Amino acid sequence: MTFVAKPRVHHPKLPVNDLGLTRRDYEGPVSTLCAGCGHDSVSAAIVQACAELSLPPHKFAKISGIGCSSKTPSYFLSKSHGFNSVHGRMPSVATGANLANRELYCIGISGDGDTASIGLGQFAHIVRRRINMLYVVDNNGTYGLTKGQFSATNDKGSTSKKGQPNLYEPIDVVSLALQLGASFVARSFSGDKRQLVPLIKAGLMHKGFAFIDVISPCVAFNNHNGSTKSYDYVRGHSEAVMASDFFLPQDEITVDYDPGTSEEVRMPDGSMLRLHKLDDGFDVHDRVRALNYVQTHHSRGEVLTGLLYVDPNASDCHEILDTVQRPLNELDVAELCPGNDALQGINESFR
Amino acid sequence: MKATNIFDPNYFHKVVDCQWACPAHTPVPEYIRLIAQERYTEAYMLNWDSNVFPGILGRTCDRPCEPACRRVRTEEKPVAICRLKRVAADNKGEIDAYLPKVPTRKNGKKVALIGGGPASLAVARDLLPHGYEVHLFEKDPGGGGMMRSQIPAFRLPIEVLEEEVDRILDMGVITHFNHEITSMKSFLEAEDFDAVFVGTGAPRGRDLELPGRTEADAHVSIGIDWLSSVAFGHTTKIEGKVIVMGGGNTAMDCCRTAKRLGAESVTVVVRSAFEVMKASDWEKEDAMAEGIPIINNRPPKEFVHENGRLKGILFECVEPVEEDGRLKYVPSGEPDVFMEADHVLMAIGQENHCPWIERDLGIEFDKWDCPVLDEDTLQSSNPKIFFGGDSALGPENIIWASAHAHKAAISIHLYCQGRDLKADRPPEGVNLISQKMGVHEWSYDSAHDPAERYLVPHVELKKALSNIKTEVELGFDQALGAKEAQRCLNCDVQTVFTEKLCIECDACVDICPMDCITFTENTEEEALRIRLTAPAANLEQDLYVSEELGTGRVMVKDEDVCVHCGLCAERCPTNAWDMQKSVFHIPQLGSYAE
Numbered sequence: 001m002t003f004v005a006k007p008r009v010h011h012p013k014l015p016v017n018d019l020g021l022t023r024r025d026y027e028g029p030v031s032t033l034c035a036g037c038g039h040d041s042v043s044a045a046i047v048q049a050c051a052e053l054s055l056p057p058h059k060f061a062k063i064s065g066i067g068c069s070s071k072t073p074s075y076f077l078s079k080s081h082g083f084n085s086v087h088g089r090m091p092s093v094a095t096g097a098n099l100a101n102r103e104l105y106c107i108g109i110s111g112d113g114d115t116a117s118i119g120l121g122q123f124a125h126i127v128r129r130r131i132n133m134l135y136v137v138d139n140n141g142t143y144g145l146t147k148g149q150f151s152a153t154n155d156k157g158s159t160s161k162k163g164q165p166n167l168y169e170p171i172d173v174v175s176l177a178l179q180l181g182a183s184f185v186a187r188s189f190s191g192d193k194r195q196l197v198p199l200i201k202a203g204l205m206h207k208g209f210a211f212i213d214v215i216s217p218c219v220a221f222n223n224h225n226g227s228t229k230s231y232d233y234v235r236g237h238s239e240a241v242m243a244s245d246f247f248l249p250q251d252e253i254t255v256d257y258d259p260g261t262s263e264e265v266r267m268p269d270g271s272m273l274r275l276h277k278l279d280d281g282f283d284v285h286d287r288v289r290a291l292n293y294v295q296t297h298h299s300r301g302e303v304l305t306g307l308l309y310v311d312p313n314a315s316d317c318h319e320i321l322d323t324v325q326r327p328l329n330e331l332d333v334a335e336l337c338p339g340n341d342a343l344q345g346i347n348e349s350f351r
Numbered sequence: 352m353k354a355t356n357i358f359d360p361n362y363f364h365k366v367v368d369c370q371w372a373c374p375a376h377t378p379v380p381e382y383i384r385l386i387a388q389e390r391y392t393e394a395y396m397l398n399w400d401s402n403v404f405p406g407i408l409g410r411t412c413d414r415p416c417e418p419a420c421r422r423v424r425t426e427e428k429p430v431a432i433c434r435l436k437r438v439a440a441d442n443k444g445e446i447d448a449y450l451p452k453v454p455t456r457k458n459g460k461k462v463a464l465i466g467g468g469p470a471s472l473a474v475a476r477d478l479l480p481h482g483y484e485v486h487l488f489e490k491d492p493g494g495g496g497m498m499r500s501q502i503p504a505f506r507l508p509i510e511v512l513e514e515e516v517d518r519i520l521d522m523g524v525i526t527h528f529n530h531e532i533t534s535m536k537s538f539l540e541a542e543d544f545d546a547v548f549v550g551t552g553a554p555r556g557r558d559l560e561l562p563g564r565t566e567a568d569a570h571v572s573i574g575i576d577w578l579s580s581v582a583f584g585h586t587t588k589i590e591g592k593v594i595v596m597g598g599g600n601t602a603m604d605c606c607r608t609a610k611r612l613g614a615e616s617v618t619v620v621v622r623s624a625f626e627v628m629k630a631s632d633w634e635k636e637d638a639m640a641e642g643i644p645i646i647n648n649r650p651p652k653e654f655v656h657e658n659g660r661l662k663g664i665l666f667e668c669v670e671p672v673e674e675d676g677r678l679k680y681v682p683s684g685e686p687d688v689f690m691e692a693d694h695v696l697m698a699i700g701q702e703n704h705c706p707w708i709e710r711d712l713g714i715e716f717d718k719w720d721c722p723v724l725d726e727d728t729l730q731s732s733n734p735k736i737f738f739g740g741d742s743a744l745g746p747e748n749i750i751w752a753s754a755h756a757h758k759a760a761i762s763i764h765l766y767c768q769g770r771d772l773k774a775d776r777p778p779e780g781v782n783l784i785s786q787k788m789g790v791h792e793w794s795y796d797s798a799h800d801p802a803e804r805y806l807v808p809h810v811e812l813k814k815a816l817s818n819i820k821t822e823v824e825l826g827f828d829q830a831l832g833a834k835e836a837q838r839c840l841n842c843d844v845q846t847v848f849t850e851k852l853c854i855e856c857d858a859c860v861d862i863c864p865m866d867c868i869t870f871t872e873n874t875e876e877e878a879l880r881i882r883l884t885a886p887a888a889n890l891e892q893d894l895y896v897s898e899e900l901g902t903g904r905v906m907v908k909d910e911d912v913c914v915h916c917g918l919c920a921e922r923c924p925t926n927a928w929d930m931q932k933s934v935f936h937i938p939q940l941g942s943y944a945e
Contacts, residue, residue, distance in 0.1 A: 004791070004921055007799035009425055009914055011866045011885045024864075036856040036924025044861035191857055219856065219924040231854045235902055 006030045018054035026051045028078040032071070038190030038216030038231075039069055039138045043076040045193050046107070046136075049200040050077060053248065061097045061104040065090040065119060068145055068218075069111030069138035088119025091126035095317075098131050101327040102318050105204055106133035113143055116152040116171040123173070127180040127209055132316035134203040134210045137173055138190075140218035141229040148221030159226030172298060174308065177211040178291045183314030184210035185290070186307045189234050190217065198273070199307060201246040205267040208314035215303060234303055241293070242284065242306035243276040265312050275307060284310055352876050354898045354905075357847065360781040363933040365893060366910050367843045369432055372419035374747075374754035375402040376937040379416055379432055380843040384795065386438055387836040389829070394439035396449045401937065402753045403473040403519075404498075406511045409437030410824065411502055413600075413631060413748040421840055424889070425865070425912050428804035430838045431827070438832035440511070451480040451941070453522050458482030460767040463544040464524075465532055468496020469749045470550030470740030472519045473756030474763070477940040479522045481764060486544070487524050490531035491583070494520055497552050497741075498749060500579035501601065503608050504820045535708040546735050546763045549722075550752070553741035555704035558697060559596075563654030567695075570661035571654070574605045574698030581608055581819070588613045591693025594664060595619045596651060598628035602698035603638045609696065610641060611819040617643050618690065620664070622650040624671045627678060637823065640809075641816065648680065652687060654695070663691040701746050712736075721745060728762040728772045729755060737763055760940045780936035785929050786844055787920070793930055795844050797917040799864070800837040841915045845933050848906055850898045852927035859919035859928055860884065865912045868919060873905045883909055 006027070014022045026047045031040045050057070060080035064070035066087035073082050081104065085093040094108045108126075115123045115137050126135070141154040150166045153173065159165050177185045184206040188196040196214065203210035215234050217223045223230040228237075249270035263284070265273040275284060283289055290309045297304040317323075324331065355362060365371050369379040377398060385394035398405035412433050420429030460483050464471035467489030475485045493499060494516045498507065520526060532538050539547070556573035558564075564571065574597065580586040593614040595606040598621035609617045619638065621628055625647045628635065639645060649666035656662055668685035671678040703721050708714060713733040715723040722731050722738050729737050739755035741747060765772050786794045808825045809815070815823045827835060860868050866885035873879070879894065880887040887894060892911035899905055920928040 035922045036858045041857045
């Protein structure tokens with residue numbers, strides 16, 4: 001824990017975005033997680049992404065469950081809406097929030113326990129329902145808050161800090177998300193902001209359910225030689241399929257790759273995700289092959305990172321349910337409560 | 352870039368901008384911390400050790416440290432370093448026990464100091480504890496040199512001056528006051544000194560050759576001579592309208608003194624623009640606050656007189672034009688301006704003047720009439736003669752005299768002991784001491800204080816102007832001093848990085864409030880500076896580059912705007928970052944363990 005508050009003083013040339021805000025305006029109070037926790041880097045990446053996109057902080061709903069990961073929404077976007085919910089139940093609350101106010105950018109922060117253990121059922125269904133949100137898993141393979149037991153994403157054979165091997169097969173949340181119909185699936189590493197920040201930006205702008213599994217080492221309990229989620233292991237075994245750069249509609253496109261290896265993915269708001277293939281055998285629009293690819297690499301002990309699947313024309317829950325176009329809080333009494341005649345009409349239609 | 356060698360004493364010294372800018376390299380952050388701890392005596396002694404005249408300098412220093420202060424770059428206004436020095440001096444306790452012991456048995460060597468100003472006094476202080484017999488020759492009746500004769504009492508009370516001058520004289524200087532040396536040749540022949548130190552300052556005020564100057568001579572005074580005659584009580588009033596010509600600190604002292612001595616009106620007229628005036632900003636502000644107008648861009652043309660009786664001065668009107676980054680002055684087209692004056696004080700600069708040193712003594716002089724000296728030793732071309740202060744390198748400030756004196760004292764010592772003046776000098780050095788006291792506990796106040804600079808209270812204007820001996824600045828009291836001390840960023844508590852401990856988790860990058868830290872691929876400095884989290888545009892500030900890390904990247908820290916808050920070390924899980932206090936060893940004669 002850190003007791004020293006981060007001072008407000010900032011670099012004299014700190015850039016100001018279109019809203020007149022600096023990156024520092026998107027921060028929260030100083031983190032109380034262990035020093036060196038990967039989760040803090042994920043928070044910093046979210047801060048950077050939101051600041052660079054010039055998104056208004058008050059237009060965010062950040063929702064989390066329980067765990068180290070789920071504490072982190074306190075540490076970014078302090079001027080936004082937030083809900084620290086029940087363990088494993090973040091998807092329910094996020095679903096409610098998104099249905100009530102479709103104009104908020106919804107960020108769900110969860111951990112490997114919150115998503116793959118107690119919350120596995122809820123996770124499966126929010127993916128199915130295609131809630132328009134960015135769902136981030138801070139995945140460290142361990143239960144840090146309860147002092148380092150293996151979590152459900154911990155690889156079989158990797159060991160605890162004391163050297164005990166894990167006897168169970170891991171749940172791969174990326175494979176689950178692909179299988180259950182997520183329209184944007186990525187994996188990244190907390191120690192690689194160059195990759196993570198564009199993915200967060202694209203995930204925020206994606207219409208539909210965007211999922212990023214971030215390997216985020218636990219320095220206190222799972223950053224040792226027997227771990228497959230340590231800084232060293234991930235750096236030594238990760239393989240990026242894509243390099244991605246995210247551009248706003250007004251941005252000058254600055255990255256130029258060789259033709260044939262790069263692809264542009266337009267976002268609904270006109271922004272653009274430029275993907276640069278690092279691996280020839282990969283197609284970012286082929287869900288089945290992506291699943292296969294992820295599993296193959298996993299069986300070799302490799303961590304596949306980058307954008308793994310995207311469907312730029314996906315639909316979201318609001319479209320599927322044909323809901324009202326405006327947030328519920330903008331509807332007046334007459335719209336919300338159309339009266340007895342309307343009710344009778346509905347009842348009649350079921351007879 | 353090559354990895355930074357932090358054991359080079361200059362590397363971290365440069366990070367302590369104030370100490371680096373101070374000619375005497377006073378350990379500023381350390382004494383400010385002592386003031387914050389109400390340890391005024393220790394703070395005073397730390398100052399006394401390096402700059403010799405803390406009470407005097409706390410009121411009169413030109414403060415090269417303040418424009419250098421990192422706070423100028425992070426938030427605009429520097430820490431009031433100079434006035435904090437005064438807080439230490441004003442509140443110190445008994446210091447005798449801390450003073451160096453002077454042996455009663457002398458070492459048999461005799462050293463002469465010519466001139467009784469700050470340079471000579473500081474040399475005396477350094478030499479006396481080593482058993483030298485020190486003789487000081489001064490033309491005036493008391494010690495202090497220009498500190499006594501040129502700095503008015505409303506800026507520097509006589510008690511403060513005498514306390515610090517006498518402290519040195521009382522260490523056993525053999526004084527020869529009212530003793531002007533008029534011939535170096537006969538001095539050297541008559542006396543048998545092992546070494547001679549010349550610290551006679553820059554005693555000649557410049558004059559202007561203009562029409563009417565000679566005829567009006569009775570109504571024109573040279574600024575520093577006039578101030579000196581006021582200081583010694585020979586001049587007690589000035590009447591009528593006074594014009595002060597010149598834009599330096601002497602001009603400011605002249606106009607404020609004239610105002611107190613009863614002038615009907617006082618006006619400062621400067622040939623150049625306001626922004627480029629030599630006077631320190633605060634001296635200009637103080638003069639203007641006393642209702643003295645400063646008129647710029649007016650070079651004088653003629654002293655207008657009637658049969659030798661001064662009527663005033665005719666000024667040309669010019670305007671500054673920037674050409675190749677320098678200001679040039681062209682006629683503005685306005686007609687010449689006549690300004691009435693009964694008395695003119697000329698404060699347009701001063702220079703070295705050594706007509707009493709014959710030019711056949713083996714002491715070479717350059718074309719500006721300055722002695723040719725070895726920069727490192729301050730030895731002249733006559734090996735037993737050394738120079739320091741203004742007489743060495745031209746007009747500077749008191750703090751330079753202290754710095755020169757330490758250098759010269761080492762040289763004189765080595766010379767008298769028959770040792771090599773360069774090879775045997777004590778080396779510079781640096782010690783790094785961890786400030787970690789426990790989990791989240793640092794031995795310094797690491798939190799950043801966003802407070803703005805506190806203003807030094809002044810005495811009421813009417814009271815100030817009524818008596819030339821009333822000190823204008825009241826100084827910070829202890830409470831205000833403690834607040835101002837909190838503004839110091841503790842730049843001497845360094846961020847020290849240990850490569851082999853780093854796991855590249857980015858915690859330091861994420862927490863740094865000033866975006867100083869980047870992990871990136873190494874390359875040439877120019878490219879590296881652009882690639883950082885926040886581009887490092889200030890080329891005067893170094894980059895701290897680590898050895899290659901596990902991922903093949905390096906850690907690069909831009910020292911420019913680091914506020915030394917210690918959050919990088921606080922958030923580092925492996926102690927790869929540590930906050931370590933740098934203590935620099937600035938060579939002084941006391942550095943010898945003799």
